[in-house]
Structures are given as C-alpha cells and as structure tokens.
Amino acid sequence: MNETFKIVSMILILLGTFLILVATFGILRLPDVYTRNHAASKSTTLGIMFILLGTFLYFYYEHGHFNSRVLLAVFFILLTSPVAGHLLSRSAYYSGVKMWDRSVEDDLSKEKEEKD
Amino acid sequence: MFDLILKIALIAISLATLCLVYRLVKGPSMQDRIIALDTIGINLIAIVALTSIVLDTYAFLEAILLLGILAFIGTIAFAKFLEKGEIIERERDL
Numbered sequence: 455m456n457e458t459f460k461i462v463s464m465i466l467i468l469l470g471t472f473l474i475l476v477a478t479f480g481i482l483r484l485p486d487v488y489t490r491n492h493a494a495s496k497s498t499t500l501g502i503m504f505i506l507l508g509t510f511l512y513f514y515y516e517h518g519h520f521n522s523r524v525l526l527a528v529f530f531i532l533l534t535s536p537v538a539g540h541l542l543s544r545s546a547y548y549s550g551v552k553m554w555d556r557s558v559e560d561d562l563s564k565e566k567e568e569k570d
Numbered sequence: 571m572f573d574l575i576l577k578i579a580l581i582a583i584s585l586a587t588l589c590l591v592y593r594l595v596k597g598p599s600m601q602d603r604i605i606a607l608d609t610i611g612i613n614l615i616a617i618v619a620l621t622s623i624v625l626d627t628y629a630f631l632e633a634i635l636l637l638g639i640l641a642f643i644g645t646i647a648f649a650k651f652l653e654k655g656e657i658i659e660r661e662r663d664l
Contacts, residue, residue: 460572464572464575471616475585481605487601494609498613499612505620519628523635527634538642538645538649542604545653546652548653
C-alpha cells in the first residue's frame with residue numbers, strides 16, 4: 455500500500471510541474487493580456503492542486519500524518535484562483551487594454567460604451 | 571527515484587519563476603505584471619511544498635495556506651485599484 459501511495463504521489467508531482475511549465479510557456483508566448491490570463495489562471499490552478507495533493511499523500515504514507523491544512527489549501531486555491539483571474543481580465547477590459555489585432559469578436563463592447 | 575523527481579520539479583519550477591520575472595519586467599500593460607506576480611506567488615507555494623518534502627518536515631505546511639490567501643488578497647486589491655482608481659471606497663454622501 456505504501457508503494458502505491460509513493461508512485462501516485464510521484465506521478466502527481468510530475469504532472470503538476472509539467473502543468474506549471476506549460477502555464478509559464480503560455481504566459482511568455484501568447485499575444486495579449488486575455489490569452490495570457492487564460493493560460494495562467496487555468497493550468498496553474500490545476501498544477502498547484504496536483505503538487506499539493508502529492509505533498510499530502512507523501513506525508514500520509516511516510517509519517518501517517520493527515521495534514522488537513524494542505525487539503526484546505528487545495529480547496530481554497532480551487533475557489534479563489536479563477537476569481538482572481540476573472541477580476542484581472544475584467545479590470546484589463548474596462549481600463550482599455552487592447553485585444554490582439556487578429557481577434558474577431560468583441561461581445562462586451564456595447565456594454566462598455568453604456569458604462570462610459 | 572523520488573529524490574530525483576523532487577530535484578527535477580524544483581529546478582523546473584525555479585526556471586518557470588525566472589521566466590515569469592521576464593514577463594514582470596517587460597509586460598506591456600499593468601495587468602500583465604499582476605498576472606505574472608500572481609503566478610509567481612503560486613509557484614512559491616509549490617516551492618514551499620516541495621521543500622518541505624525534501625526536508626522531511628511538516629512544520630512549513632501552514633505557510634502554504636497563508637501564501638495562498640495573501641496572493642489572492644493582493645491580486646484582488648490590485649485589480650480593483652486598476653479598474654476604479656481606489657481600493658477602499660469612501661462612504662456615499664447624499
């Protein structure tokens with residue numbers, strides 16, 4: 455049983471690292487704020503959740519220590535990180551940051567004109 | 571095996587943080603910089619978790635939750651400041 459937990463924890467940590475690397479690559483390479491925010495908020499959230507679950511499993515099989523704070527942190531990050539991404543995107547839109555010049559549709563523009 | 575994976579993960583996350591510093595310095599708009607800072611905070615959480623596995627202690631796991639909460643509050647405050655120009659609004663005077 456210990457070995458199973460160990461392998462699962464290793465796989466979780468590797469997956470989380472991979473997802474964080476992918477998020478960084480997206481933040482470096484994508485063309486405007488909104489696409490960068492899209493890359494950052496989703497894949498970083500899943501990556502950090504995987505890494506924290508791996509940490510939790512490690513302490514559970516190695517020490518028999520059930521650390522509820524790590525689980526609480528996983529839940530908290532799952533709840534708050536997309537909200538932070540949404541608020542950043544919204545503040546970028548309403549403070550007039552330009553979209554990528556090859557994007558084709560802007561459904562919010564009418565609402566923005568009413569607000570101004 | 572597990573040690574090797576931990577080292578690989580720590581090096582990869584450190585490199586990711588370094589690349590985010592580039593976005594933090596260069597980013598054309600203010601929101602880019604805040605996205606980079608938020609992601610650096612999350613990478614910091616991962617580094618704390620992996621370091622506590624390497625050191626084989628669970629004394630640092632409270633810091634994970636704390637860093638998560640602080641990164642969230644900081645990002646919210648910055649987003650509100652950039653959208654409305656102030657963080658805590660004054661009372662409405664009629």
